[in-house]
Each structure stands twice: as C-alpha cells, then as structure tokens.
Amino acid sequence: xxxxxxHDELRxxxxxxLDLLDGIDGIDALWAFQRRLVDExxxxxxxxxxDRKSPExxxxxxxxxxxxxxxxxxxxPYAIRQLAKNAGPPPALYNQTGFGATxxxxxxxxxxxxxxxxxxxxxxxxxxxVIACGDRERPRLIESGGHPRFADRGRKGRQKRRAKxxxxxxxxxxxxxxxxxxxxxxxxxxxxxHRPATSHAAVCTAIDAALDHGQGAAAxxxxxxxxxxxxxxxxxxxxxxxxxxxxxxA
Numbered sequence: 001x002x003x004x005x006x007h008d009e010l011r012x013x014x015x016x017x018l019d020l021l022d023g024i025d026g027i028d029a030l031w032a033f034q035r036r037l038v039d040e041x042x043x044x045x046x047x048x049x050x051d052r053k054s055p056e057x058x059x060x061x062x063x064x065x066x067x068x069x070x071x072x073x074x075x076x077p078y079a080i081r082q083l084a085k086n087a088g089p090p091p092a093l094y095n096q097t098g099f100g101a102t103x104x105x106x107x108x109x110x111x112x113x114x115x116x117x118x119x120x121x122x123x124x125x126x127x128x129x130v131i132a133c134g135d136r137e138r139p140r141l142i143e144s145g146g147h148p149r150f151a152d153r154g155r156k157g158r159q160k161r162r163a164k165x166x167x168x169x170x171x172x173x174x175x176x177x178x179x180x181x182x183x184x185x186x187x188x189x190x191x192x193x194h195r196p197a198t199s200h201a202a203v204c205t206a207i208d209a210a211l212d213h214g215q216g217a218a219a220x221x222x223x224x225x226x227x228x229x230x231x232x233x234x235x236x237x238x239x240x241x242x243x244x245x246x247x248x249x250a
Contacts, residue, residue: 010059013040017066024073031110037066037121038093038103045094064090067121074117074133075125078186082166083119083141085177086126093120098145102129105144128163138170202226 017040020033041063048056071080093099102118109116114134119125128141141163143156161178168175173186202220209216210228217227 006055010044010055014059014062014066017063021066021069027110027113027115030070030115031107033070034106034118034121037063037070038118041121042094045092049092064121064123067118068124071117071122071125071131074115074136075131075139076137079137079139079170080124082169083125083127083131085166086162088126090120090123090126096120102144105142106130109142127166128159138167141167199224199226203228 017033017037020029020036024030024033041060044056044060044063047054048060051057075083099120102120106116106118109130109132114132117125117131117133119128119131125131129144130142132140132142134140143160143163145156158178165175165177169177169184169186174183176183199220202218202224203226205218206216206226206228209218210230210233214233215227215229217225220226
C-alpha cells in the first residue's frame with residue numbers, strides 16, 4: 001500500500017532499492033538493480049528540476065548515492081578516484097538523447113557475463129558513459145553515442161581523450177591527463193606499512209545498534225565516540241556530544 005505523504009512514498013522506494021542493492025548476488029541482479037535505479041531517477045528528475053522544494057529534489061540526491069554505493073562495490077578506490085576527475089554534477093537522464101544507447105550497451109555487457117556500471121547514475125564516476133568492471137582495478141571505459149564523423153572532435157572528442165588517458169593510467173601506471181601539462185604516475189606503496197586508520201567499524205556498530213534500538217554508540221578510540229540515532233527518534237544529547245553525533249537516514 002502506498003503511503004499518503006510523498007516523502008514517505010519516496011522513502012519506501014528507496015528502501016526497496018536498498019533491499020535490491022543488498023541482495024545483489026550476481027550479474028543478473030546487478031543489472032536488475034541498475035534498471036530499477038535508472039527508472040527511479042528518470043521518474044524523479046522532471047519534478048525535481050522544476051521545483052527545487054519538492055520531495056523529489058532530495059529523493060534524487062539520495063538515489064545517486066545508491067549509484068555511488070554500487071560503484072564502490074564494483075571498482076577499486078584508486079580507479080574511482082581517477083574516474084572522479086571531471087568536475088560537475090551528473091547530467092539528467094530523462095531528457096538525455098543518447099541515454100537509451102548507453103543503457104543498451106551496459107545491458108549487453110552484463111548479458112555477456114561482465115559487470116557493467118552506468119556512470120550517470122552516480123555522483124562519483126564522472127568519466128565515460130559505461131564502465132565495464134571485469135577488472136575492478138583496470139576497468140574498460142566505453143563512450144556511447146555521437147556521430148562517427150565527429151567522434152574525435154568537439155565535446156565527444158574531449159570525452160574520448162579524457163577516458164583514454166585514464167585507461168592508460170590505470171593499465172600502464174602513467175599518462176598525461178587531459179588538461180594537465182605533466183605526466184601523472186601511479187606509485188604503489190606497501191599496504192601493511194601505510195594502512196590508514198579509520199573508524200568504520202565503530203560507525204557500523206553504532207548504526208547497527210541504532211537500527212535495532214533507536215540509538216547506539218561505539219568507541220572509535222581514546223576520547224573518540226561515535227553516536228548514531230534513527231531519524232524517527234527524538235533524542236537530545238548534551239552539547240559535548242553534538243560533534244560526534246551521526247544522524248542516520250536510509
């Protein structure tokens with residue numbers, strides 16, 4: 001049964017997407033999730049762009065976080081950092097002339113047994129149209145659309161050169177990126193000597209407790225506490241805890 005409040009109805013859609021994301025167990029499920037996410041984005045965009053105060057506006061921002069989560073599942077963090085090197089917001093899908101071809105390419109790659117990601121459902125992947133993720137450290141970057149006569153000129157030409165440079169960097173460890181005067185070089189470091197310290201485990205513990213009990217806390221280190229509350233809980237904390245408050249909203 002649909003919720004009466006538009007915010008609640010859109011939240012239900014996101015919860016269904018979260019279940020699909022959590023249930024991805026193969027390439028068929030991967031594409032089914034992306035297909036559903038694309039449909040949700042296209043349905044929300046016209047209203048979100050016409051009315052900045054609409055529930056769809058926030059819904060659209062949250063939808064692309066699902067795309068980001070999928071990117072982090074499919075790609076190595078270093079690859080994502082390189083694929084994020086083209087600043088700007090993601091383009092709209094609902095009025096994008098060539099998006100049907102992009103979607104078809106991604107679907108065909110998945111049907112062939114290789115995981116593929118549609119870049120424009122994410123915030124973090126800003127280079128290329130489709131990312132073939134058979135190798136999460138060295139993905140194949142695929143540009144879609146454009147007239148063959150002008151494929152190497154203008155905007156499409158710049159997109160192809162940018163993608164080729166990133167592919168070279170990921171495959172060979174060195175490349176001159178579009179717009180850079182100097183070569184970029186990948187330098188490998190010993191992970192055991194340079195492993196970053198994070199509070200991810202404490203965050204997960206606090207969130208799990210909040211989901212079950214409405215609130216949760218976990219120690220992340222000496223003098224460092226993570227506190228989480230569910231968004232439907234009305235709990236006040238002393239001012240000293242405000243800086244470590246994490247409000248979780250699905």
